[in-house]
Amino acid sequence: MENFSFKNDTDIRFGTGRIESELHDAVAQFGDKVLLVYGGHSIKKSGLYDQVKNVLSDLKIVELPGVEPNPKIASVREGQKLAQENDVDVVLAVGGGSVIDASKVIASAKFYQGDPWDLVVNANGADRMKLDQLPVVDILTLSATGTEMNFGSVISNPETHQKFGTGGPHTPAISFLDPKLTYTVSKWQTAAGSMDIFSHLIEQYFNRTENNDVSRGMIEGLMRSVLKWAPVALDEPSNYDARANLMWTATMALNGIVRSGNKGGWTVHSLEHELSAYYDITHGVGLGILTPRWMKFALKDSSTTALFARFGRQVFDIQEADDQKAAEAAIQATYNWISKLGFPMTLPEVDIKDETNFDAMAASAVKTGSLDKVAYVTIRVDDAKEIYRESM
Numbered sequence: 004m005e006n007f008s009f010k011n012d013t014d015i016r017f018g019t020g021r022i023e024s025e026l027h028d029a030v031a032q033f034g035d036k037v038l039l040v041y042g043g044h045s046i047k048k049s050g051l052y053d054q055v056k057n058v059l060s061d062l063k064i065v066e067l068p069g070v071e072p073n074p075k076i077a078s079v080r081e082g083q084k085l086a087q088e089n090d091v092d093v094v095l096a097v098g099g100g101s102v103i104d105a106s107k108v109i110a111s112a113k114f115y116q117g118d119p120w121d122l123v124v125n126a127n128g129a130d131r132m133k134l135d136q137l138p139v140v141d142i143l144t145l146s147a148t149g150t151e152m153n154f155g156s157v158i159s160n161p162e163t164h165q166k167f168g169t170g171g172p173h174t175p176a177i178s179f180l181d182p183k184l185t186y187t188v189s190k191w192q193t194a195a196g197s198m199d200i201f202s203h204l205i206e207q208y209f210n211r212t213e214n215n216d217v218s219r220g221m222i223e224g225l226m227r228s229v230l231k232w233a234p235v236a237l238d239e240p241s242n243y244d245a246r247a248n249l250m251w252t253a254t255m256a257l258n259g260i261v262r263s264g265n266k267g268g269w270t271v272h273s274l275e276h277e278l279s280a281y282y283d284i285t286h287g288v289g290l291g292i293l294t295p296r297w298m299k300f301a302l303k304d305s306s307t308t309a310l311f312a313r314f315g316r317q318v319f320d321i322q323e324a325d326d327q328k329a330a331e332a333a334i335q336a337t338y339n340w341i342s343k344l345g346f347p348m349t350l351p352e353v354d355i356k357d358e359t360n361f362d363a364m365a366a367s368a369v370k371t372g373s374l375d376k377v378a379y380v381t382i383r384v385d386d387a388k389e390i391y392r393e394s395m
């Protein structure tokens with residue numbers, strides 16, 4: 004096991020009915036000027052918007068609506084302006100990962116006088132770790148990213164075809180996780196969110212650190228949870244146990260606990276972020292297409308066979324003594340599970356019909372993710388292109 008530090012200050016309020024009784028004080032403890040950030044129509048349709056406004060009726064609320072999936076830097080710029088002009092005390096993010104990601108960067112941007120894109124790419128001397136950050140309170144409405152309990156945000160700049168991750172100095176101060184709020188999530192987004200959770204677990208499972216049984220065992224348990232409950236949530240959107248397990252699995256998958264003691268980088272996320280950056284596709288859908296192709300590529304390196312075989316046996320209950328056969332069966336089982344979610348399984352099905360951008364995407368993915376240096380299996384530009392091509 005490698006040395007590690009673990010610190011996470013998020014106050015999790017999991018369960019149903021807590022917004023009515025706890026949201027007011029959770030927000031008001033930070034001040035009475037609130038920037039309320041949300042996405043499209045989902046929170047108005049579900050009644051959550053009205054509930055939040057009622058509970059906080061004595062506070063001064065400034066609103067930033069319209070944060071889009073794959074949140075754009077334009078929303079962050081707007082949020083920065085509102086936060087500064089109104090000198091807000093706290094950011095309240097109500098929505099999925101995109102809303103919360105944008106809110107975290109806005110919380111930093113309040114204390115930055117330049118363009119917030121600098122904060123995403125560390126340009127012009129900007130460094131979020133050295134800046135103050137407003138407290139972020141969030142109400143999560145979609146189980147997927149884990150942003151509700153981590154330091155990260157992913158922001159897109161459509162003008163430059165860039166989608167980059169950025170880390171801040173704090174995780175959200177308080178996260179309300181009410182599984183019932185995810186009953187209205189569509190099948191498409193439920194499938195995509197579940198795939199995102201599974202992918203976060205895969206990215207952290209396949210690494211070269213030996214004998215970290217704590218990490219491997221926790222990840223296998225969380226994988227079994229998402230494999231079991233995602234199909235249930237798709238069939239029965241209002242099944243509380245399914246939504247609750249998915250929500251807590253999503254949070255646990257990416258709050259830093261399961262990777263503690265491991266070293267090594269991620270692969271499929273870097274490849275996927277290029278798809279979203281160029282084609283604005285749903286993150287989880289891109290991951291679903293690329294993951295089995297990456298697995299096939301990785302298994303060509305025989306040093307990975309034993310771990311793929313273990314993954315197959317522990318997670319998919321594959322009963323096969325031969326490692327190579329168990330590993331191949333695990334990849335097939337992964338493909339089958341993803342396609343059963345109702346996913347498109349090729350790039351042309353998400354309207355990526357030719358290879359025009361593959362050179363640029365492959366080069367950027369390798370550079371951004373240091374895939375030729377820290378990935379579980381080394382990925383060079385030609386390898387990244389091969390994975391995109393195999394996904395056609």
Ligand code: NZQ
Nearest residue numbers: 042043044045072073099100101144147148150155187188
């Ligand atoms: O905009 P509204 O109307 O709210 O609709 C949203 C949006 O259209 C809808 N939705 C959310 N909650 C709903 C709902 N619809 C009905 N009922 C509800 N309760 O779902 C759509 C997608 O929302 P979004 O927030 O984009 O989804 P998700 O939570 O999957 O977030 C995806 C973003 O997070 C990034 C991704 O790259 C992507 O940009 N990621 C962030 C990470 C992090 N911060 O740690 C890690 C991840 O790997 C990921 O990269």
Ligand code: ZN
Nearest residue numbers: 148199202203
């Ligand atoms: Zn993800």
